[in-house]
Amino acid sequence: MAIRSFFVPFLLFALCFNSSLTPVLSLYEDQVGLMDWHQQYIGKVKQAVFSTQKTGRRRVIVSTEENVIASLDLRHGEIFWRHLLGSNDVIDGIDIGLGKYVITLSSGGSILRSWNLPDGQMVWESFLQGPKHSKSLLLVPTNLKIEKDNVIVVFSNGRLHAVSCIDGEVLWNKDFEAESFEVQQVIQPPGSDLIYVVGFAASSQFEMYQINARNGELLKHESETFSSGFFREVSLVSSETVAALDSTGSILLTISFQNGEISFQQTPISNLVEDSSGPAVIIPSSVPGIFAIKTNAITIFIRVIGKGKLEVVETTNHETAVSNALPISEGQQAFALVQHAGSEIHLAVKLAHDWDGNLLKESIKMDQQRGLVHKVFINNYIRTDRSHGFRVLIVMEDHSLLLLQQGAVVWSREDGLASIIDVTASELPVERDGVSVAKVEHNLFEWLKGHMLKLKGTLMLASPEDVAAIQSMRLKSSEKSKMTRDHNGFRKLLIVLTRAGKLFALHTGDGRIVWSHLLRSLHKSEACKSPIGLNMYQWQVPHHHALDENPSVLVISRCGPSSGAPGVLSFVDAYTGKELNSLSLVHAVVQVIPLPYTDSTEQRLHLLIDSDKHAHLYPKSSEALGIFKREFSNIYWYSVEELDGIIKGHALKCKCTGEVADEFCFDTRDLWSVVFPSESEKIIATVTRKSNEVVHTQAKVIADQDVMYKYISRNLLFVATVAPKGSGEIGSVTPEESWLVVYLIDTVTGRILHRVTHHGAQGPVHAVFSENWVVYHYFNLRAHRYEMSVIEIYDQSRADNKDVWKLVLGKHNLTSPISLFSRPEVITKSQSYFFTHSVKAIAVTSTAKGITSKQLLIGTIGDQVLALDKRFLDPRRSVNPTQAEKEEGIIPLTDSLPIIPQSYVTHALRVEGLRGILTVPAKLESTTLVFAHGVDLFFTQLAPSRTYDSLTEDFSYALLLLTIVALVAAIFVTWRLSERKELQDKWR
């Protein structure tokens, strides 16, 4: 008997020994990468400059559309360093100065910065101002010197600056104040001390300024009028010639300004190409002697021979991209040309003066899912036999970046993932016989060995080699990257839609791309000029009776930026990435309402509202229509018109009238509207509950055995409005002029359930709504600190149900139907706290059954994600909680929310450019999956109140086994001992 009571605590001890070492949230440094992954991206490359340093690692400096400047390893494509500039600080140009500084011009040409090439440390920063807004151009001449200072020439804001490369000092500047002067090019002929500034004035006058590069003195100013005007861009043909188009786009002009004399040469395009039709545009490039124009789908390359004589060298109707010229040797310049032909791309490197000869001609098989080549950048290297080798960096339609060398793709970066529009999660296939992808667990001996190592690690007996072995063993665990569903629901697919119109499926285990698909419906076409992806919805989530079907997602996109443009729907298989179907709609898509009904194949019913306020039902099947008709009168939705400050509630009326008879189209009616006075309130944020959120219980037992009932309604809307004056930046308004008003509105009836005004507060407001509470973040101008407030809403009509006798006798109203049309008796509680940081996004953890306590996930301005217990935002917190309240877990009130460094879920990492946080429940109740995205991606698992329902990752089975063995040994020993004792007793 003694043995039995001995064994139980020992087992408990073994269990507890593990859990006591695992704190609530935080990680040990050696656990990094076990459950989380982090991926760094840069976005679609706008400009690339190759570092010409002969020694050290080869680099390429890029600027991107995500406003990143980065230095990449040319050999592997990894990031050496990277900086994300502010959203108002758009990069205009980059270059390398003196071989060791990266020069960036940004903010419309008003900020010039220099960064140290090896490590990315900013060296200097110069602010350039000017009289008026203009195009900004950056030029870093290689050998222009003023008193031993290398010079950077910048044209911005109507002023030409010469800036020292060493310290950013402005050496001289020259204003171009002529009213209508529009600069087109700044040219510095190599080897001379002259700078040419050319541009247009009054759209029909060509202006040329010749400036002394040493002191900014104006040497010559010439202008010439061309009667039919100019069309935007010019292309630089040589240092003293530019090519332009007239305003109709049918006449080519070569303008030369040799020795300060301007002369025009006109050539109608029809003289060069017979079947040209429609206006042409110039493709900006800087290949000497050659320029390209594009009419319709035809690209024409034209060579300039001698004085203004033009010759067509090639016309092609393939998609083509040209690089800038690269000087390779004295007087020789090379450029790269990439053309599409079927599934291959043809890369040709030519010398600028010799079109017909190729330095290099390769064809490379290209993944069709990458689309067209958008940009080409060329770089050369000297081979061992002294000949020139070329490598080419190409930017594809899906925003990926590839390095081509010797006819092959050396590396590629999926930088489309830097601009995610929408994310949704999908289950993986169920494991069946023959489906299993991962290899079988290695043999028992290895397993035991692994666990012995782990045990050593826990007991701090491991040598450094052992530690390394443990670490690699944990990271390599094949378990987490299997392609099948697991018991705990940790393995899922994250399906992301990027701005390039590409869908990616990422595996939650290790973040790898399972499939990617460039949506055909998001391809540019005649009918749809500029398609934009909008949203993604889960179209089909089979789990009960349609298990053989693959889940699918619905991608909604639109042809053009206006909300009235026709929409496009595409249905994509979540397992394979195949586009199952796509519908080009005739109607616009203003709002998409996923309905809580599914048909027999588990396709979810969706209601699409168009710009004429008609509702269209999808899928268009009679079964869906039948389900829909049954619920016809129960469908309500709302719309927010932010500009007019109106929130409206809608319901369905009848079948569409007037138009072509379509039984899936319905007319709608307005039920209610809330109009905010435009002179005092402006809507800045609206938030509702997530439609798939699960609430475990409505009742909340509080300290004194009392019960409060949460007011849980899917139809609550949180609205925040500010004074119109206070909608700008912080610092632009005084506390007296600014206020923030928040509302809780019932979206079925339009009833305002709660309204509260924060005087002296200002946006931006970030809010999250869950269960019966909403938490919002705003700026308090009086204290000049950020604040977070919580509002909890409770149902009073059920408050008298706590009498047990009433329940027993059936005199309760728990079963009475709830109608939102009856006036709800609600009470609200709220409280506010200071919060240190600015916030970029707020989310809340969600679990499978909603039992686990919640945590707020706050994306801070430093691009970290902080997990904050909801208990800190509990309106029942007080300065001195009673004993009973303490037992309930109420934390004494403090004026600000604590920031505990260990509770950053991103630990020491940054999710650069953080935009959104998504939480997905795992099957295991204690755990939630968190995906944060911006320019970087970060994924982790969180257990807001520990993993109470499973053993932790580093549970040591070896210790358990060891304990059992020790116990069995102890049993035998004690048994023998007691036997002997018994024998002795008997002999006595």
Add this chain to the structure above:
Amino acid sequence: MAPIARLLLLVLLSTALTISSGSGDGYTINGRVKIPQGLGTKGFALPGKMSNIKVILNGGQIVTYLRPDGYFSFQNIPAGTHLVEVAAIGYFFSPVRVDVSARNPGKVQAALTENRKGLSELVLEPLRDEQYYEIREPFSIMNVVKSPMGLMMGFMLLVVFIMPKLVENMDPEEMKRAQEEMRNQGVPSLASLLPGGGRN
């Protein structure tokens, strides 16, 4: 990291005013970020690189980086009360409120918002460094014994090995009397509630 920090300490504080009226339509805020030596070097959380420290005005309106000497500046700032935040991995910086006054340009008015401490110069120092990881405590027997489970086990061992001894040493008559008493009281003992415990 260390050489940079040393460099920071060596650089003398310039007498440059925090706020100066720049050319154009706004004012300029100049300041510097100073990371004292010693902070961040202890522990094993690697502090972020100096080159990755961002200085953010008004929650993202303007973002700038530090020069090698730690200085930063914001240009074209309108008069008003602004908020400057420093984002640096490994350090906790308090946001700073900076008043840019139109009436007397050049007047320094800055205060940490966390503790309302005024700053005579816009020199931002971290309030504390941030450890993002738990530190593994070395294994020790005392820790195990002191934990609630350890105490419980100790008690159990005591019961298992010492109690029989005590019972053994008892006078059989006395024991019988005690058992009688118990039966009379009829209080269910804890032991009898546990499965098998009653038989012991």
